[in-house]
Amino acid sequence: MDLRIGIDLGGSKIELLALDARGDERYRKRVPTPRGDYGATVKTVTALVGECEEALGAQGTIGIGIPGALSLATGRIKNANSTCLIGRPFKQDLEAALGREIRMANDANCFALSEATDGAGRGARVVFGAILGTGVGGGIVVDGHVLTGPNAIAGEWGHNPLPLPRGDDLPLPECYCGRKACIESYLSGPALARDAGVGLDAPQIAAQAAQGDGRCEAALARYEERLARALASVMNVLDPDVIVLGGGLSNMDRLYANVPRLWMPYVFSDLVSTRLVRHVHGDSSGVRGAAWLWNG
Numbered sequence: 001m002d003l004r005i006g007i008d009l010g011g012s013k014i015e016l017l018a019l020d021a022r023g024d025e026r027y028r029k030r031v032p033t034p035r036g037d038y039g040a041t042v043k044t045v046t047a048l049v050g051e052c053e054e055a056l057g058a059q060g061t062i063g064i065g066i067p068g069a070l071s072l073a074t075g076r077i078k079n080a081n082s083t084c085l086i087g088r089p090f091k092q093d094l095e096a097a098l099g100r101e102i103r104m105a106n107d108a109n110c111f112a113l114s115e116a117t118d119g120a121g122r123g124a125r126v127v128f129g130a131i132l133g134t135g136v137g138g139g140i141v142v143d144g145h146v147l148t149g150p151n152a153i154a155g156e157w158g159h160n161p162l163p164l165p166r167g168d169d170l171p172l173p174e175c176y177c178g179r180k181a182c183i184e185s186y187l188s189g190p191a192l193a194r195d196a197g198v199g200l201d202a203p204q205i206a207a208q209a210a211q212g213d214g215r216c217e218a219a220l221a222r223y224e225e226r227l228a229r230a231l232a233s234v235m236n237v238l239d240p241d242v243i244v245l246g247g248g249l250s251n252m253d254r255l256y257a258n259v260p261r262l263w264m265p266y267v268f269s270d271l272v273s274t275r276l277v278r279h280v281h282g283d284s285s286g287v288r289g290a291a292w293l294w295n296g
């Protein structure tokens with residue numbers, strides 16, 4: 001069997017998914033992440049692979065999505081939310097434990113690859129996958145391959161400053177990363193909740209706005225305007241065929257109608273054929289993309 005194993009290493013759970021060559025699911029298992037324990041994390045991943053391969057009676061390729069990036073300078077993990085990975089030679093340690101080469105990518109890159117391969121961006125040459133959730137991240141896929149870059153930050157638009165701040169974008173918020181006015185500080189779920197200022201979270205704000213609540217509607221309108229400006233600056237550099245949204249806020253249907261109308265004044269083109277679409281694979285995107293890291 002031509003088996004591709006994908007692993008999504010999250011802050012709270014580790015998920016493994018095995019796909020056959022057609023992309024059909026053959027095995028799936030999810031276990032809690034041993035938080036803060038690096039050695040146990042390596043052991044858990046290794047054991048998951050062993051269980052899967054024993055159950056299927058076949059060896060597979062292994063791709064892993066991590067909440068961070070692999071520094072090309074040091075071969076170690078950087079920018080990780082799961083802090084026990086930072087500075088560790090996670091890839092080398094897993095390769096030693098598993099006895100084979102593995103591929104590793106940022107979880108946002110895995111999302112973009114999953115949607116570009118057999119999701120909402122299928123068939124498109126250039127796909128920008130943008131995650132709007134607790135954080136704001138992104139990944140770029142060109143001709144079916146993740147674009148990584150020498151600094152392993154390709155697609156990381158969340159810590160660029162919001163373009164063209166207006167009165168209601170001020171004062172410029174401080175970001176935990178040490179920069180100011182980061183896109184993430186405006187477009188994450190917590191940022192939307194803070195901006196609405198009505199003690200509701202993002203799904204509740206969307207529901208209230210749909211029922212005619214003025215403050216929630218105004219907050220969503222500001223959100224869409226900011227998202228349009230932020231995406232337009234990506235489009236002016238990358239000119240993607242498709243932009244796929246993922247993360248919790250991507251479930252707000254109104255974004256797909258409103259944002260492409262709002263981005264027009266900021267895109268440096270009279271006609272814009274870039275499509276803004278919702279993810280297809282949802283929560284499975286990370287683990288599917290990790291499996292597809294070995295697709296060619």
Ligand SMILES: [Zn+2]
Pocket residue numbers: 158159175176177178179180182184
């Ligand atoms: Zn930042």
